[in-house]
Amino acid sequence: MNGTDPKVTSVDEETMESAPFFLKAIVVGLGIAIIAMLGLILYKIVAGPAEEETTPSAISTTADTEQLESLTGRLWMGSPEAQDFDIAVPEGATLVSTVPAGAEVFLHVRLADGTDQVLILNRMTGDISRLWVKPEGN
Secondary structure: OOOOOOOOOOHHHHOOOOOOHHHHHHHHHHHHHHHHHHHHHHHHHHHOOOOOOOOOOOOOOOOOHHHHHHHHHHHHOOOOOOOOOOOOOOOOOEEEEEEEEOOEEEEEEEOOOOOEEEEEEEOOOOOEEEEEEOOOOO
16 A cells, blocks of 8 residues: 555444443543552552551560560460459449450449549559549549
8 A cells, every 4th residue: 555545444434433431431430540549559668668556565664684574475475374363442342344454454443432443453463553533623
């Protein structure tokens, strides 16, 4: 074929309709979605891993190396060893709730006079801390 040859397209090809609009919209939409996903992947690669929340350590910084190793070993192996503890509460107090949190157990106690107290039991050492919950102004 050279520039002097006549057109060789048939009449049917000249009157052929273009693709329907919804097909064009689907192709364009999928193209935009693919570009957006690639952009998100690139952003995640550039931004690096997400920062994880750090929880405060239950181990004191003043503890010696031997205590740290024994506590770390017990915490790593799962729940602390089962021990029995006696906790003294004032006469007439009622236990409202108990919340275990790792090596500690939080006991919410309501005293006879209506004030609240939170007992924090460390199951590793047996230490008990007390928090008194009082209304403002008292």
